[in-house]
Amino acid sequence: MKRSTWILLAVVALLASFIALWERKQPSTEEIAKERNRLVDFKPGQVRQLSRSGQGAVSLVKEKGGAWRLTQPVDDTADRYGVEGFLDRLSNATVLRWVEPAASEAQLGLSPPRAVWTLKGPTKPVVLEVGAKAPLNQGLYVRIAGRTALVAPDLESLLLEPVSSLRSKDLLTVGTADIQSLKVVRGGAETLALSRDPTGGWTVTAPFSDRGDSDRIENLLDDISLCPVDQYVSDKPADLSAYGLDPPSTDILVTAKGQTIEAKLGKAVPGGAPEKRLVYAWVSNRPSVMAVSLNSLKSLDQDPEKLRSMSLIPHDFYDVQEIGVSGLYTLALRRDEKLGWVFTQPKLPPKGAQASILADGLSSLRGERAVPLTEPGALGLSPPALTITFQGKGFSDRVELGRDSSGTWYAHPAKRSVALVLPEQAWGKIVASFTLVKGAAKAAPK
DSSP states (O other): OOHHHHHHHHHHHHHHHHHHHHHHHSOOHHHHHHHHTBSOOOOGGGOOEEEEEETTOEEEEEOTTSOEEEEESSOEEBOHHHHHHHHHHHHTOBEEEEOOTTSOTTTTTBTTBSEEEEEESSSSOEEEEEEEEOGGGOOEEEEETTEEEEEOTTHHHHHTOOGGGGBOOBSSSSOGGGEEEEEEEETTEEEEEEEEOTTSOEEEEESSOEEBOHHHHHHHHHHHHTOBEEEEEEESOSOGGGGTOSSOSEEEEEEETTEEEEEEEEEEOTTSOGGGOEEEEEETTSSEEEEEEGGGGGGGGSOGGGGBOOBSOSSOGGGEEEEEEEESBOEEEEEOTTSOEEEEESSSOOTTOOHHHHHHHHHHOBOSEEEEOSOGGGGTBTTBSEEEEEEETTEEEEEEEEEOTTSOEEEEETTOSEEEEOOHHHHHHHHHHHHHSTTTBSSOOO
16 A cells, blocks of 8 residues: 555544544533523522522522521521522523513513522522412423523422522531540539540540540540521520520520530420420520431430540551550561551561561550559559650650459550550450560560
8 A cells, every 4th residue: 555545544544533532522402402591591500699589588698608598587507508509490491482572471470470589609690589380290480581481390499499408408507527625514513525646646635634535535426516497596696595495495506617606405396396406595696596306416425435536546547657565575577668557676576476477466455444543553554564666757646554463454555544445356366466476575474
């Protein structure tokens, strides 16, 4: 085949590829038809103000950071996802057919309209008037820019949705990540108090003082901050005592974003389904008395002991670079360049001794329960039988271990006032690993 023929074939192939790529990027016939029949012309992200007059008057404004705030009929935090979902559905709404101008506005429910939506932010404000439903539920009449359209009947529920559907559905208006402290008061007594420490972990300060279990505590905070509002009972109530909120049965004080937010729980809501356990609630930075389910707040009733940390060290084990063991056993491990583990003492461990297995065992070791450290000698901790040091960048965590007369092993993390009972099976495997390492054992536990 001639060289010119090859060049011609290459040009044809390149042209065909270009045409295929161009056609792929072109809208389909269906997409063109949908775009032509779109009811409104705006992008949801352009909208900065949103209001409805007439049935269910409401006004919302977009704040810095993208959050939405309700300004009418009350000043409250809006449901961001609810508002954005409304705008998204409206921007994608299509016209079933345009109505002839001669049609009676009164028959179409547009004289006057049931409601008028105004969207500000796009270059030209969008004004949408909501009319009546068409006979036989064939659609909904709406008017925009002087033209009347018939749209899908399900848009009626969207355009006339109650104001409550646009309000925040969460009891608190702050997320768990923003909360710095929590205090719970019942019957005038402080039953639980927590504070976030500088490392990002948690400290329980009441009813005891100790390191907290971050996972359990943040689950508790999630339950409180994300507790769903079942209903809005009364806007701007004059007397909270009528709802059992002054004084409340439970008073929750949360510090977040430099402010203290108080959430009160009151008496049971009469007439509600017993299984929902609805009670009245009020939050200091919100205007209304609400109803919430105690089922969503049941973590408040758990034993505070469950919020105590059972971890041996306060830092994440993934940040540990070296482990040293002294006392009954003497050995040391460090992370290698592949983030695995190797022995540094003894330098020549016996066959079968694997540093990674020992490190994994220590990383997963947790206490079963805590006991007060009133008599260290009775727990074999004075002096300790073993001392384990976990070192990382900028920290060194020490744990002392001992064994009482019954053979139970205890771990005492430094700077804590309790000892943790170690699970027999998990700790037994670690002791077996210690014993296996030749030269590490000074004396075997009896």
